[in-house]
Amino acid sequence: MSLQESPRPSDEEEAFYVQCRAAYLAVFKSSLTNIASKQQLCLALQQAGRNPAHATLNKYWTPRTSKLNFDDFCEILKNEKKTEQTELIRAFKKMDLNGDGFISHSELEKALTTRGEKMTAEEVNAIWSLADINKDGKLDYAEFCRLLVSTVEQCQVAALERLEANAKLKRQNFGSRSYIPPKSSVSSAAAAAPQAAATLPQPPETPRAESDTTLKKDSRSSSRPASARSRRSSLSNSITMTSSSTKASKIPEPSGLQEWHHSYVKGCFFLEDDGSIGSLQYQLHVPQTTNVYLTIQPLGLSHRPDTDKPSSWMTVDTALFAMAAGETKEDSTLMGFTESKDKEKYVWKGELHAGTYYLLPFSSGCKLKKRSKKSPSNKPVELVYTTDTGELDLTREFREVLSDIFEVIDLDGNGLLSLEEYNFFELRTSGEKCDKDSWAVCKENFDMRKDQLTQQGFMELNLMEATEKNGDPADLWVTLEAMGFNRMLELVDACPFQIDVHCEGTQPSIQPLSMDSGPKLQNQALQKSITARTGAKALRGQDNVFIYTYRGEHRISSLIANKTNQKVTVHVNNEQSRNCCSSRGMSVFAVEVPARTKMVCQHILPINERQDWTYNCVETILPCT
Numbered sequence: 001m002s003l004q005e006s007p008r009p010s011d012e013e014e015a016f017y018v019q020c021r022a023a024y025l026a027v028f029k030s031s032l033t034n035i036a037s038k039q040q041l042c043l044a045l046q047q048a049g050r051n052p053a054h055a056t057l058n059k060y061w062t063p064r065t066s067k068l069n070f071d072d073f074c075e076i077l078k079n080e081k082k083t084e085q086t087e088l089i090r091a092f093k094k095m096d097l098n099g100d101g102f103i104s105h106s107e108l109e110k111a112l113t114t115r116g117e118k119m120t121a122e123e124v125n126a127i128w129s130l131a132d133i134n135k136d137g138k139l140d141y142a143e144f145c146r147l148l149v150s151t152v153e154q155c156q157v158a159a160l161e162r163l164e165a166n167a168k169l170k171r172q173n174f175g176s177r178s179y180i181p182p183k184s185s186v187s188s189a190a191a192a193a194p195q196a197a198a199t200l201p202q203p204p205e206t207p208r209a210e211s212d213t214t215l216k217k218d219s220r221s222s223s224r225p226a227s228a229r230s231r232r233s234s235l236s237n238s239i240t241m242t243s244s245s246t247k248a249s250k251i252p253e254p255s256g257l258q259e260w261h262h263s264y265v266k267g268c269f270f271l272e273d274d275g276s277i278g279s280l281q282y283q284l285h286v287p288q289t290t291n292v293y294l295t296i297q298p299l300g301l302s303h304r305p306d307t308d309k310p311s312s313w314m315t316v317d318t319a320l321f322a323m324a325a326g327e328t329k330e331d332s333t334l335m336g337f338t339e340s341k342d343k344e345k346y347v348w349k350g351e352l353h354a355g356t357y358y359l360l361p362f363s364s365g366c367k368l369k370k371r372s373k374k375s376p377s378n379k380p381v382e383l384v385y386t387t388d389t390g391e392l393d394l395t396r397e398f399r400e401v402l403s404d405i406f407e408v409i410d411l412d413g414n415g416l417l418s419l420e421e422y423n424f425f426e427l428r429t430s431g432e433k434c435d436k437d438s439w440a441v442c443k444e445n446f447d448m449r450k451d452q453l454t455q456q457g458f459m460e461l462n463l464m465e466a467t468e469k470n471g472d473p474a475d476l477w478v479t480l481e482a483m484g485f486n487r488m489l490e491l492v493d494a495c496p497f498q499i500d501v502h503c504e505g506t507q508p509s510i511q512p513l514s515m516d517s518g519p520k521l522q523n524q525a526l527q528k529s530i531t532a533r534t535g536a537k538a539l540r541g542q543d544n545v546f547i548y549t550y551r552g553e554h555r556i557s558s559l560i561a562n563k564t565n566q567k568v569t570v571h572v573n574n575e576q577s578r579n580c581c582s583s584r585g586m587s588v589f590a591v592e593v594p595a596r597t598k599m600v601c602q603h604i605l606p607i608n609e610r611q612d613w614t615y616n617c618v619e620t621i622l623p624c625t
Contacts, residue, residue: 020074022160023048032569032592034067044073049082049152056080063431064482065273085149092141102138233541233621237549239556240614241606251340251347254293260502265510266299266411269316269363270428270484271493277368280411280424281513281521282359284322284501289353291504296320296338296361297345299496301404313495316368317555317605318346320499321360321525332358332521334528341554359499359510360522364555364603365583368495380487383473384466392467394459401480401489402462406455408483408496411512416452424512429482527598530559539621545570547601547619556604556615562593569593569622572601576616581607590622 024031026047027040035041038061045052060068060076068076095103095111109124254260269279286292296318300311323332335357338346383398394402409425410417417425423433434442442448445464447457465475477487484494501508529550536546544563550556562568574580574587583603593599606613 016078017074018160019048019156020070020077022156023077024070024073026155031070034069035073036067037061041068041073041076045076045080047155048077049156050077050080051083052080062273067274069274082152085145088145088148089142092145096141101140101142103141104138108139233539233545234618235537235539235547235620236616236618237537237547237558238614238616239549239551240612241551241556242612243606243610250342251349253342254291254349254502254504257293257502260293260504261507262500262502263508263510264413264498264500265512266408266413266496266498267361267512268408268484269318269361269368269495269497271368275365276519277363277365278519279361279497281361282499283325283511283513284357284359285509285511286352286354286357286503286506288506289351290506292348292350292352292508293502294320294322294336294338294348294359295345295500296497299408299498301407301491301496311491313368313491314344316495317364317366318495318497319362319364319555320346320348321358321362321522321529322348322352323358323360323521323525325356325358332524334525334532337525337529339552358513358521359501360525361497361499362522362526363495364557364605366581366603366605369585380477381489383476384471386471392463392471394463394466397489398462398476399459401485402459403455404491405483406458414452416449416454417458418452420512422453424514427514429479523600526557526600527559530557530600531561531598536561539570539619542621545621549617554605554609558601558617558619559598560591560593560601560619561598563596565595567592567594570601571620571622573618573620574602574604574616576618577604577614578616579607579611579613580604580615 021031023044024047027044028035035044038057041061042052042057060072092103093099095107097107105124109121112124113121265282267280267282269277272278298311298314298316298318300314319338321337322335324335326332335352336348336350338348340347381397382395384392385395387393405425406417409421411421411424412418419434419436419439422439426432426434442453442457442461443451446460447454453461462476462479466473469475480489481493484491486492499510501510530548533550533552534548536548539545539547545568546561546563548559548561550558560570569590569592571590572584572588574582577587581604591599591601601619604615
């Protein structure tokens with residue numbers, strides 16, 4: 001489906017989003033604000049009428065979660081239904097041993113301190129002091145459940161009424177929907193929320209250095225006079241790209257490339273829990289001035305089962321930025337980036353002087369997107385089984401996936417894992433490093449060669465982990481999911497890649513780097529690549545808010561530069577684009593740009609590269625709230 005074909009949301013869907021906004025704004029000043037802790041998530045869910053258990057919170061706020069945005073919150077509410085009064089009463093009836101409709105303090109204490117998420121006696125006493133409404137030492141749980149549900153509904157109605165009454169909030173756009181008051185009353189909107197059936201949009205997939213918000217098209221005409229709308233600060237960009245326009249501009253492979261000096265390294269793009277894309281960074285050393293031919297491309301894995309269907313990640317766009325290292329990372333200079341494309345390979349050719357450079361892999365996020373976390377209908381693939389002799393072993397399917405993982409983390413492709421390579425894997429999957437003493441223990445227990453772990457040793461290590469847990473695969477699944485695999489052992493949240501460096505007159509060397517400032521440096525390179533290739537256009541009536549639109553051979557990227565002393569919110573509308581997909585995962589959204597800041601707005605790729613595509617974008621300043 002193209003961007004402009006998104007259907008208008010139903011009344012039930014709109015009512016659901018109004019409920020989401022009301023709950024969110026009961027906790028935060030704006031839906032542009034991110035949820036920054038598990039406690040904030042719990043509070044927001046409670047405002048939405050949910051009563052999340054610790055297990056529920058842990059499902060959405062994992063050790064690797066740093067923030068959730070409004071769209072994430074909406075998706076959670078879609079998955080976590082409100083507790084109904086009948087369900088509450090059913091749970092209390094299990095504690096009511098004599099069936100008289102009442103629960104004693106001892107019955108409640110026994111149930112809450114011995115089952116499920118066990119409470120302390122102090123916590124039970126606190127609940128009892130609130131629940132014993134008549135103060136007669138007995139809990140009329142039917143009345144308690146009625147009051148509890150009624151109070152939740154009253155809180156939700158009050159939040160909706162505050163949202164309805166606040167004119168500023170009605171003008172602001174939240175999450176992935178514009179604010180459209182439902183046709184029915186506020187109370188009926190609250191009642192319709194649980195029945196909302198439309199699928200939620202995906203959250204933004206670009207690195208979230210910024211806060212952002214999105215809208216859905218309102219098919220009704222605006223109530224503002226046309227003259228008033230025309231005076232709003234806006235800018236329209238329209239670019240038509242033909243499917244054949246870039247074929248003639250392909251960078252030719254240098255003659256005699258086979259004779260050039262060559263080095264390569266592997267890596268992987270990973271989709272993080274917040275929707276951003278992360279990868280290792282690399283350092284390139286060139287001993288003397290030379291012509292250089294750089295390429296990056298998705299990596300086909302040799303252990304994939306034979307199938308006519310191509311691997312999904314092979315269609316993911318990749319890019320590589322080369323930055324000359326300065327005295328500080330902020331002083332780094334952009335030398336070039338892979339603008340040309342030859343099939344799946346992205347290419348740059350130029351001259352580099354002797355020195356050290358950063359190689360920064362990049363993917364726009366247009367075609368590498370977070371999938372639904374709902375489990376497929378099929379059962380998860382088995383990882384471990386018991387042999388005829390009663391011993392545990394790894395299944396064939398799991399061994400194939402471990403072979404793929406080994407291929408991805410074997411960065412230099414020598415068929416062995418060094419301690420450094422293994423630690424990149426450990427940091428990814430467990431957040432901890434293996435020190436030299438632990439590595440020595442590995443050497444004693446697992447197959448190694450030249451002080452490096454073989455693929456067989458890697459298998460043995462994972463088998464030992466399964467054996468220590470008596471066959472419980474929980475930790476193995478944590479590893480697999482961190483590496484981008486789902487419960488069907490499909491690689492869905494990662495894209496392996498390979499970087500090749502050819503130098504005409506000298507031997508290059510490439511080393512992987514684990515840089516904390518990697519995303520910042522990459523963003524700096526990305527911004528420079530956009531501003532260096534295109535001029536700035538000021539929004540109408542705004543002397544200090546500019547839009548840069550980079551038109552590459554296969555990608556269009558835009559950047560907003562806010563040179564004012566206050567933040568601005570820019571509404572972005574791609575609805576008239578054709579055959580385009582945005583890194584935002586949606587056609588209409590808003591971006592909040594802090595004062596005196598440049599911010600990458602979005603990347604656009606064609607959905608079908610064999611067809612013409614048209615980028616038609618209107619950027620508009622939203623009123624300050």
